[in-house]
Amino acid sequence: MAPLVPLLLLLLLSSFCSTSSSLDLVHGAASVEEELSNYVVVETSSLEPSPVCQGHRVSPPASSNLTGGGWVPLSRPHGPCSSAGDRAAPPSSVAETLRWDEHRVSYIQRKLSGAPLETPQSDQTDTQPASPFGIGGPKGTSDVSPAATGGGGKLPGVTQHMLLDTASDVPWVQCAPCPQPQCYRQTDVTYDPSKSGTYAPFPCSSSVCRQLGPYANGCTGAGNTGQCQYRVQYPDGSSTSGTYISDVLTINPTPAGTVGSFRFGCSHAVQRPDLFSNTTAGIMSLGRGAQSLSSQTKGTYGNAFSYCVPPTTSHNGFFILGVPRIDASRYLLTPMLKSKMAPSLYLVRLQAIIVAGQPLAVPPMVFAAGAVMDSRTVITRLQPTAYRALRAAFRAQMGAYRVAPSTGQLDTCYDFTGVQNVRLPKISLVFYSRRNGGAAVELDPSGVLFNSCLAFASTGGGDGSTGIIGHVQQRTIEVLYNVGGSAVGFRRRAC
CATH class of the missing domain: 2.40.70.10 (Acid Proteases)
Structure with a gap:
């Protein structure tokens, strides 16, 4: 019976090795899946405009698919x-655009507070x-x-x-x-x-x-x-x-x-x-x-x-x-809020931010004042605590790239000279939703960076201030203002 022992040991060893290999494969597959779900690799050239108009990335719908x-x-x-x-x-230069954007933000904040609109604001950028x-x-x-x-x-x-x-x-x-x-x-x-x-x-x-x-x-x-x-x-x-x-x-x-x-x-x-x-x-x-x-x-x-x-x-x-004839299930919906001091503005309730699959450790009360959806503000403004948490999480994920000097209010910038592809952490803004408590809207890569900088800034006020969602973060997302239904909808990859 002795000769059977080495064979038994060999079988056990083979079984162990096979199991170990399977575990490695599973772990490898999980890593790839995590990489795909939490990060996106983009060509740096895709973040810059080409000299020729490329038209629509998504074909315009037929007239039968539209109302209004x-x-x-x-x-x-x-x-x-x-x-x-x-x-x-x-x-305009980037510096001029950012300076005008600060005036626009100040204008909206004064409207929200009911203060006189006396802060300079350039009307267009x-x-x-x-x-x-x-x-x-x-x-x-x-x-x-x-x-x-x-x-x-x-x-x-x-x-x-x-x-x-x-x-x-x-x-x-x-x-x-x-x-x-x-x-x-x-x-x-x-x-x-x-x-x-x-x-x-x-x-x-x-x-x-x-x-x-x-x-x-x-x-x-x-x-x-x-x-x-x-x-x-x-x-x-x-x-x-x-x-x-x-x-x-x-x-x-x-x-x-x-x-x-x-x-x-x-x-x-x-x-x-x-x-x-x-x-x-x-x-x-x-x-x-x-x-x-x-x-x-x-x-x-x-x-x-x-x-x-x-x-x-x-x-x-x-x-x-008018309301597009698109299945309502394709929109992530959040209630539309209204400011007593500035009833013309459209407000939503931002309640969390996710970076590379991890929610930021920001107390919900930081977002309590809501956020204005604005078509003309360029860069999104977050309450100081929320912005600092986002900045820290983004910097931690971008350690492989050369840091560049700040540009205006943008203090997290990078030098991508000679870099062909950039690995960006995915960022999602989570809005309150009556359906499931939270509607996570993932930003397009073009909505994460502006002039090679993190396209967010602080409101400049306290954590009780109102945020502003700028149009950089809205890029490629159809934003639906259903005023009659008191809801704002988001549909990704629409343009």
Whole structure:
């Protein structure tokens, strides 16, 4: 029987080795799975725009898949996808963009606190998304202003590229006559109400004029001929003023894409025009006030709109007025909150942040004041405790890369010179959800870095301050503002 012992030992040894190998394979598979679920490897070149417009990363939907005003392209003003082309003024430097962003944040924070809006705020930056809208209608057969391509076809009237602003109420465009220097030079053909057969001013005695409230600016003329005037003043000393009028707004060349009697400011003078970009003709306001596009059209389009900011200036995103015909289950939903001090703003409840699969150790009360969803703030602002925790976790994951000097308020920057691929920890913002307690929205890599820096900063206030979700973090995500349903939705990889 003795010869059987070595054989038994051999079998046991083989069995042990086989089991050990299996464990190694399982451990290896788990490591790969963890790597794929918690990190993303991106080419550094993909984070920079190309010199040629690459159009849409996701094909525009067919008209049958849309409701409301339908779909219109959205782009960032400077870059190969901008219609301005070489007519655009030189883009701002990163330092200028960040400085303007600080003013924008200060403006929103003052609105939230009810303090006077006296802190300087540059009205536009080169990164803010804009969409083309057609304004005006035929007058006879020969006085139609030049048409331009936008929204997938020819728009009647003149195409005006306008900034999308979720934190303001009164839409406006520059109107002829608008001589310089009272007005700024723009690349779009200036809207001329005298060439539109559908233009109409509002009498000063009209209910529409009375509803302007703080934006009312008196009356021109007297009696029944007097025309309602408006003025929107910004805290940096700039302002826009002119006649409050209505005309046809065309979002896209379909019957559903036309808004009749759209009310907006016809600007004949801009104070400090040097603060406005020549790539846009005005601002399309999307706040909760009665004058905004979403409020004016809520009876027709369900008081909802959405947009998707493209990852770079060499791609296009989109804007939709109305509720998209997409399965609601594809959106992560969070309740829409409202500020008593600033009722025009859209707030959500951010409750946690996940970095590389690990939730940050931040007490829930730090996020108690909520966060403003803003289409024009560039960099997301977090309460100090939350920002410090995010910064520490991100730095711990990026130890393999050379550290670069800070840029403005961005204090976590890297030098990727000679680096072809960057391994980034995935970052998810977790919003309160009635369905399961938390809706984790994973950011696109283009929403993590800005100019090779972590694209977050501190609010500058205490932990009781309100955060702001900037449009860098919103890149490639369709953000749905269902105002009628009091919810904000997020759909990843939408553009």
